[in-house]
Amino acid sequence: MKTTKYVMLTLxxxxxxxxxxxxxxxxxxxKGQCGECKSRIEKALDLxxxxxxxxxxxxxxxxxxxxxxxxxxxxxxTIINELGYATDKQQANKTAEDALPKCCRPGGAKHCEPxx
Amino acid sequence: MKNILIGALALFTVFQxxxxxxxGYVYAQDKKKNIPLEGAAILELGQPNGTTTDGNGFFEIxxxxxxxxxxxxxxxxxSDTIDITKKEAIEIVxxxxxxxxxxxxxxxxxxxxxxxxxxxxxxLHLREQEFQKAACCNLSESxxxxxxxxxxxxxxxxxTKQIKMLGLDGVYxxxxxxxxxxxxxxxxxxxxxxxxxxWVEGIxxxxxxxxxxxxxxxxxxxxxxxxxxxxxxxxxxxxxFVSESGRSxxxxxxxxxxxxxxxxxxxxxxxxxPNEMDRNNDGFMDNPTSTQYQLMNRWQFHGDxxxxxxxxxxxxxxxxxxxxxxxxxxxxxNVLIDNEQFDVWAKxxxxxxxxxxxxxxxxxxxxxxxxxxxxxxxxxQKVLATKGQTAYVNLMYQSIIGNTxxxxxxxxxFIADWVEESFDTFIVDRQEMVPGAYFEYTMKPDSLWIxxxxxxxxxxxxxxxxxxxxxxxxxxxxxxxxxLRFSIGNGRRTxxxxxxxxxxxxxxxxVVLNTKANETVGIIQESSINMGVxxxxxxxxxxxxxxxxxxxxxxxxxxxxxTNREGSTLVLESLKNGTIANSAQAQLDxxxxxxxxxxxxxxxxxxxxxxxxxxxxxxxxxxxRGFVNVTQSNRSKWQFSSTLQIYGPQRVPxxxxxxxxxxxxxxxxxxxxxxxxSKRFKKKPVEFYVGVENLLNYKQSNPILGxxxxxxxxxxxxxxxxxxxxxxxxxxFRYRVKIEEKK
Numbered sequence: 001m002k003t004t005k006y007v008m009l010t011l012x013x014x015x016x017x018x019x020x021x022x023x024x025x026x027x028x029x030x031k032g033q034c035g036e037c038k039s040r041i042e043k044a045l046d047l048x049x050x051x052x053x054x055x056x057x058x059x060x061x062x063x064x065x066x067x068x069x070x071x072x073x074x075x076x077x078t079i080i081n082e083l084g085y086a087t088d089k090q091q092a093n094k095t096a097e098d099a100l101p102k103c104c105r106p107g108g109a110k111h112c113e114p115x116x
Numbered sequence: 117m118k119n120i121l122i123g124a125l126a127l128f129t130v131f132q133x134x135x136x137x138x139x140g141y142v143y144a145q146d147k148k149k150n151i152p153l154e155g156a157a158i159l160e161l162g163q164p165n166g167t168t169t170d171g172n173g174f175f176e177i178x179x180x181x182x183x184x185x186x187x188x189x190x191x192x193x194x195s196d197t198i199d200i201t202k203k204e205a206i207e208i209v210x211x212x213x214x215x216x217x218x219x220x221x222x223x224x225x226x227x228x229x230x231x232x233x234x235x236x237x238x239x240l241h242l243r244e245q246e247f248q249k250a251a252c253c254n255l256s257e258s259x260x261x262x263x264x265x266x267x268x269x270x271x272x273x274x275x276t277k278q279i280k281m282l283g284l285d286g287v288y289x290x291x292x293x294x295x296x297x298x299x300x301x302x303x304x305x306x307x308x309x310x311x312x313x314x315w316v317e318g319i320x321x322x323x324x325x326x327x328x329x330x331x332x333x334x335x336x337x338x339x340x341x342x343x344x345x346x347x348x349x350x351x352x353x354x355x356x357f358v359s360e361s362g363r364s365x366x367x368x369x370x371x372x373x374x375x376x377x378x379x380x381x382x383x384x385x386x387x388x389x390p391n392e393m394d395r396n397n398d399g400f401m402d403n404p405t406s407t408q409y410q411l412m413n414r415w416q417f418h419g420d421x422x423x424x425x426x427x428x429x430x431x432x433x434x435x436x437x438x439x440x441x442x443x444x445x446x447x448x449x450n451v452l453i454d455n456e457q458f459d460v461w462a463k464x465x466x467x468x469x470x471x472x473x474x475x476x477x478x479x480x481x482x483x484x485x486x487x488x489x490x491x492x493x494x495x496x497q498k499v500l501a502t503k504g505q506t507a508y509v510n511l512m513y514q515s516i517i518g519n520t521x522x523x524x525x526x527x528x529x530f531i532a533d534w535v536e537e538s539f540d541t542f543i544v545d546r547q548e549m550v551p552g553a554y555f556e557y558t559m560k561p562d563s564l565w566i567x568x569x570x571x572x573x574x575x576x577x578x579x580x581x582x583x584x585x586x587x588x589x590x591x592x593x594x595x596x597x598x599x600l601r602f603s604i605g606n607g608r609r610t611x612x613x614x615x616x617x618x619x620x621x622x623x624x625x626x627v628v629l630n631t632k633a634n635e636t637v638g639i640i641q642e643s644s645i646n647m648g649v650x651x652x653x654x655x656x657x658x659x660x661x662x663x664x665x666x667x668x669x670x671x672x673x674x675x676x677x678x679t680n681r682e683g684s685t686l687v688l689e690s691l692k693n694g695t696i697a698n699s700a701q702a703q704l705d706x707x708x709x710x711x712x713x714x715x716x717x718x719x720x721x722x723x724x725x726x727x728x729x730x731x732x733x734x735x736x737x738x739x740x741r742g743f744v745n746v747t748q749s750n751r752s753k754w755q756f757s758s759t760l761q762i763y764g765p766q767r768v769p770x771x772x773x774x775x776x777x778x779x780x781x782x783x784x785x786x787x788x789x790x791x792x793x794s795k796r797f798k799k800k801p802v803e804f805y806v807g808v809e810n811l812l813n814y815k816q817s818n819p820i821l822g823x824x825x826x827x828x829x830x831x832x833x834x835x836x837x838x839x840x841x842x843x844x845x846x847x848x849f850r851y852r853v854k855i856e857e858k859k
Contacts, residue, residue: 051709063659
C-alpha cells in the first residue's frame with residue numbers, strides 16, 4: 001500500500017510537469033535549411049515559458065510547447081524571425097537573415113554538410 | 117563550401133579586432149563518407165581555450181590573433197594538430213585510433229544514456245552525468261539508475277555490493293577496462309568497487325555475449341569501462357564525498373600535455389570510513405570501517421605517422437574491518453579484509469592514414485593481486501587467502517575484403533593466470549595458460565543490415581582445445597526509428613571457488629567441496645550459451661519523443677560451479693546442465709519537456725537451477741522488478757533526480773526437500789527510493805550535490821541469523837535480500853577544471 005502511494009507520487013510529480021499552467025503545443029514550419037540551423041533555432045527558443053522546442057530537419061516542422069500566458073504564437077514566430085528564419089506565417093528579419101551562414105539562408109541547402 | 121564560409125564569416129571578423137574567428141566541421145571517415153563527430157574537442161594551442169563540436173560536427177571558436185595552430189581530438193581517434201593561419205573555416209577528418217580493439221563508436225546525438233542505433237549489439241552507453249546520479253563513489257555503486265544492471269548486497273556484514281546481469285552473478289559478465297580484461301579471476305569479487313566513478317568517462321553495457329575479439333569469458337554480457345584519458349578536456353579534478361555515516365571519499369586528478377605528442381595524467385583516491393555504527397542494534401556494525409588508497413598514472417603518445425601508444429600503472433590498497441560492534445565486547449566476531457593490487461597495462465597500434473579501414477593494434481597487461489580475509493577472532497578463525505598474477509597479450513589486425521561492406525578483424529591472444537587460493541583447510545592452486553586465435557567478419561549486405569560473425573579457438577593447458585562462436589545481427593528500419601537485434605554465443609570461464617564466494621563464508625555452515633570423481637578439486641571450466649533478441653523503437657506520444665526497448669535473453673549453463681546452501685552445509689559443487697536464466701525487460705524513456713526525462717522499466721526474471729537433484733528457482737533473485745526514474749533540471753543548472761525501485765519477492769535459501777513445495781520461503785515486496793539534487797555553476801567549474809539513499813528507510817529485519825552468538829552453529833549473515841542499513845544522507849562537490857570556451 002505504501003509502495004503504491006510512492007509510485008503514484010513519483011508519477012504525479014512527473015505528470016505534473018506536463019500539466020502546469022495552460023501549456024499549449026503547436027507545430028509550424030520554419031524555413032531553415034540544414035542540421036546547423038537546428039541548434040540555432042532550438043537554442044533561441046530556450047526561454048522561460050517554452051518548455052519544449054524541437055525542429056525536424058527533414059520535414060522543417062518545429063514542435064513547441066509553451067505557456068500561453070507568457071507567449072502568443074505570433075510572438076514565437078517573431079523570435080524565430082529575429083534570428084533570421086522565415087516561418088510559414090511570417091517573414092524573416094532581413095538583416096538577421098543576411099548574417100546567417102550561407103547554408104542557413106533560403107536556397108542554401110546545397111551548401112549543407114553531407115547527410116549521413 | 118570552404119570559400120563560401122570564408123566569405124560569410126568575413127562579416128564577423130570586422131567586429132572582432134583582438135581575436136580571430138574560426139569555424140568549421142569535424143568528421144570521422146567511415147566507408148568513404150564523412151560522418152559528423154559530435155563532442156570533438158577543439159583546443160587552441162598555447163592558450164587555455166577550447167570548444168566542442170555540436171550534433172552536426174560544427175564548431176566556432178575565437179582565437180588569439182597570434183595563434184597558428186589548433187588541436188582537434190576525439191576519444192578513440194587520432195588527434196590532429198592543424199595549422200590555421202590565414203584560415204577562417206576548415207573541415208577536418210579524423211582517423212580512428214589503432215589498438216583500441218573495440219567497436220569504434222560514433223555518437224550522433226549527445227545523450228547521457230542510450231543505445232546507439234548504429235551498434236549491432238544491444239549496448240547501452242552511460243556517460244558520466246548518468247552515473248553521477250547515483251550516490252557514490254565506485255562502480256559497484258554506480259549502476260542504480262540503469263535497469264539493465266542489478267546492484268545488491270552480498271551479506272549483512274561487509275557492505276560489499278555486487279552486480280547481476282540478466283539474472284546472473286556479476287562474475288559471468290566480462291568486465292573490461294578500455295577493452296582489456298580487468299575485473300575477472302581473483303579480481304572479480306572486489307574489482308568493481310576498486311574503480312572510482314570519478315575516474316570513469318563512460319561505460320558501455322552489452323547484454324548477451326560480446327565480441328570474440330575481447331575473449332571467451334563473456335557469458336551473460338559485457339561491461340566496458342572507459343577511464344578518463346590523458347588527451348581530454350579535463351585539466352584538474354577534485355571531488356569530495358561525505359555521508360552521514362562519516363564515510364569520506366576524495367578523488368584528485370591532474371593532467372598535462374607534455375608536448376605535441378605526449379600527454380600524461382595522475383589520479384589519486386583516498387577513502388575512509390572511520391565510524392562504527394549499529395543502527396539496527398543487532399550487535400554488528402552496519403558498515404565496515406575501512407581505509408582505501410588508490411593511484412593511477414597514465415601516459416599517452418600520438419605520433420605523426422598514425423602510431424599511437426599508451427602506458428598505464430595503477431596501485432590499490434584497501435583494508436576493511438567488519439563485524440561485531442563495541443570496544444567493551446570480549447572476543448568480537450570480526451571480518452578483516454585486506455586487498456592489495458598492482459596493474460600495468462599498455463597499448464600500441466598503428467592507423468594507416470590513407471586507408472582508414474585498416475589498422476594494427478596490440479594490448480599488453482600484467483596484474484598482481486593479493487587478498488586476505490579473516491573470519492572470527494584471534495582464537496577461533498577461518499582465513500581465506502588468495503594470491504595471483506595475470507599476464508595478457510592481444511594482437512589484432514583489422515581490414516576489409518574488397519570493399520567496406522565486408523570488414524574483418526583477426527588476431528591472436530594469450531592469457532595466463534597463476535592462482536593460489538586457500539580457505540580453512542582447503543588449498544586450490546592452478547596455473548592456466550590459454551593461447552588463442554580469433555576471426556570476426558562484419559558484413560553489411562545493404563544499408564539496413566549488419567551481421568557480425570566471430571569465432572575463436574583457444575587452448576588451455578588445463579582443459580584442452582575449446583571453440584567459441586558469437587553471432588550478432590541487426591536490422592534497422594528505413595526511417596531509422598526501429599532497430600531489431602539478435603545475438604547468440606557461447607562463453608566459458610574458470611571459476612575461483614573461494615575468491616568469488618567470499619561473502620558466503622560469513623556463516624557457521626561448514627564448507628563442502630563436491631567435484632566429480634574425474635575432476636581435480638578446484639579445477640573446472642564453466643560453460644554456457646546465451647541467446648537474445650531486442651527491439652528498440654523510437655516514436656512520439658503526442659509531441660513527446662519516446663523510446664521503447666523490449667528485450668529477451670536466455671542463458672543456459674552446461675557446466676558450472678554451483679553454490680548450494682539449501683541445507684546445513686555450504687556446498688560448492690560442479691554441476692552439469694544446471695542454471696537456466698530467462699530475463700525479459702521492457703523500458704520506456706520519455707522526454708516531455710526540454711529538461712525533463714522520465715524512465716520506466718519492468719523486468720521479469722525466471723532463473724532456475726538444480727539443487728539436490730531438483731530444479732527450483734534460484735535464491736535471492738526477484739521474479740518481478742519495477743523501476744521509475746524522474747530527472748528534472750532547469751536553466752540555472754539545478755538538477756533533481758529520483759529513482760524508485762520495486763523488488764518483488766525473492767526466495768530465501770533453505771529448502772526442505774521432503775516437504776510440499778519444499779517449504780520455500782519468500783521475502784516481501786519492498787521499495788527502494790533514492791533522490792539527489794545537484795547544482796552546477798556557470799562561472800565556476802564546481803558542482804554541489806546532496807542526496808538521500810533509501811529515503812523510505814526500509815530495512816530487512818534481522819538480516820543476521822544467530823547474531824547473538826556468531827561462534828555458535830546458527831550464525832548466518834548471508835541471507836540478505838534487502839537493504840541492511842536504512843536511510844543515508846550524503847553530499848559533496850565536484851570541482852572539475854576543463855579547458856574552457858572563451859566566448
